[in-house]
Amino acid sequence: MSKLYKFISWEAAIVILSLLFWGGFARLVGQLSAGFGGMPFSFEAVALPAVFFLSLASLLGLGILFFGTLFQTLSSGALAGAVFLLSSGFTDFNLAAVGILILCLLYSRLSVTSESRERIKINARIILSRGLTPIFIGLLVMVSFVIYENPGVQALEKANKIPPSGEKIVSSVITNFIGGQIEGNPREKQAIIKEITRQTMNQLNSLAAPYLKYAPPVLTASLFLIIWGVHEIFVWLSILIGSLLFFALKKAGFVKIEERDAKAETLIL
Known part of the structure; x- marks a missing residue:
């Protein structure tokens, strides 16, 4: 399998996972909005979007590790952002969120490429731990903007009583x-x-x-901070998914690890 074919396959996988995640998340936000109106909220609906979210973050991080080029990083960000815009709408907030995601991916690329070049042995777990946090920030910003723009959340601004x-x-x-x-x-x-x-x-x-007119931004910021407070748990879950995927792809021959001679710097006083 040529490197170009691998690259195309990887970007296609990012598009598919993005579609699955934003489709599931749209249904989840719909249930959240229904919950504000007093309808029952199903927490089972969180499971699949969460798995897709963690898998998408892993895929974006592994893509940077495997290919590492500026074009690949921008391509992954653009494709993931395009799916997000098609799913959530071309609003100013959403366009800004895509820009933030791409910037986070570029920062992640610096961390991942630096870690992978400076290591004697390739360890996907450690390399991903360096690059996943910026990716999580970008994706969480997108999630937060979707929640903020949800009609049910925006309706709180005009409400005169608690839901x-x-x-x-x-x-x-x-x-x-x-x-x-x-x-x-x-x-x-x-x-x-x-x-x-x-x-x-x-x-x-x-x-x-x-104070209900301030409810949408306060609610959105609160959810972001709550998720960010436990983001390390999600990062480690994403690392687990990424490590398993890396192992499977290595066994399948998608990626290989070769030993090469390398020079190392030493401090001398």
Whole structure:
């Protein structure tokens, strides 16, 4: 298999994974929006997009390791960005997100190529650990902008009260904390809890109403920070996927490791 054919196959795989991820993520965001309206939210819908996200990050990192050229990096960024724009729309935020992804890929290329050239032995795990964090930043920015531009999230800006999902949370908290202390039959208890919930929501709405217009950016930034807070877990999962893929491709003959003589620098005082 020629290097050109391998390159084309790799870029095609990036396009396919991008389609799978953004398609699954669009459905996930739709469920998130439905959750704001009080509809049930299925956390099972997170599994597939998460796997596609981790696999896409691994593929982008391995592509830089295998090919390492500026053209390949720009090509991967452009293809992944094009799929993102076709899926999420050609908005100013989305165009900026594609630009950020490409810049992150270029920075990742510096780290990956530097690490791979300076190593005596090729270790995909260590090399990927150097290059995946910038890729994650670029992809998370794109994810954040999609959430921000979602109609359900934008609707919070014009809302004058907390979404129904918030009322469900308040009702659940009240039931768990004081439900056992309320006397009476189940119907009377439910009526009392409902009244307490209504009064609590009225107080919360009066306090939160002036600030709901800031909800979309605050919610988006909060989700970004929450994910970023545990991003090392996702990086290591992506490294695991990438290492397994590297091993499989090496066994299949897609990539080889050859020993070559190399000169090393030594400090002398």
